Amino acid sequence: xxxxxxxxxxxxxxxxxxxxxxxxxxxxxxxxxxxxxxxxxxxxxxxxxxxxxxxxxxxxxxxxxxxxxxxxxxxxxxxxxxxxxxxxxxxxxxxxxxxxxxxxxxxxxxxxxxxxxxxxxxxxxxxxxxxxxxxxxxxxxxxxxxxxxxxxxxxxxxxxxxx
Numbered sequence: 001x002x003x004x005x006x007x008x009x010x011x012x013x014x015x016x017x018x019x020x021x022x023x024x025x026x027x028x029x030x031x032x033x034x035x036x037x038x039x040x041x042x043x044x045x046x047x048x049x050x051x052x053x054x055x056x057x058x059x060x061x062x063x064x065x066x067x068x069x070x071x072x073x074x075x076x077x078x079x080x081x082x083x084x085x086x087x088x089x090x091x092x093x094x095x096x097x098x099x100x101x102x103x104x105x106x107x108x109x110x111x112x113x114x115x116x117x118x119x120x121x122x123x124x125x126x127x128x129x130x131x132x133x134x135x136x137x138x139x140x141x142x143x144x145x146x147x148x149x150x151x152x153x154x155x156x157x158x159x160x161x162x163x
Contacts, residue, residue, distance in 0.1 A: 022035040029083060031081060032081060042080075043082060048060075055074065055079075058083070062084035066089060070089045072088070072089060
C-alpha cells in the first residue's frame with residue numbers, strides 16, 4: 001500500500017477567515033461580494049448551518065445579532081456590499097420607505113392603472129392572467145400538456161373522493 005509523502009493538511013479556517021476571502025474592497029469603501037449571488041443581487045454565505053445573505057452574515061460576524069422582526073438595510077444602496085459599516089438594522093417598513101425615498105422601489109398600482117397584481121380576482125387581473133396562461137401554453141406545449149394532464153387527474157381524484 002502506497003503512502004502519501006509530503007502530505008500537508010490544509011489549515012481549518014474560521015467563519016470569519018472564510019468570510020474575509022469572499023469579498024474585494026472597492027474605492028468607495030464597499031466590500032463587494034465576489035462569491036455566489038442569488039436572484040435578488042445579494043451575496044450568499046453558508047453561516048450558522050444554513051445559506052444566508054452575505055450582508056446579514058457580515059452584520060452578525062462584525063457587529064452582533066439581529067433581533068427578530070428586523071432586517072439588515074444598506075446605507076450605500078449596493079446589494080453586493082457586505083461592509084458592516086454600510087449596514088444598519090431596521091424594520092421591513094423602514095427599509096421599503098428608505099428605498100422609496102432613494103428612488104429604488106416603485107409601488108405597483110392596480111390593473112386599472114395598467115399594472116397586474118397576481119392573486120387579485122377583479123376582471124382586469126383575471127383577463128391579464130388568462131392572457132399570460134394562453135401565451136405560456138403556446139410557448140411550452142409539452143409542459144402545457146403535462147400540466148393539463150395533472151389538472152385532469154386531480155379533478156378525477158376529487159370526484160372519486162366525493163362519491
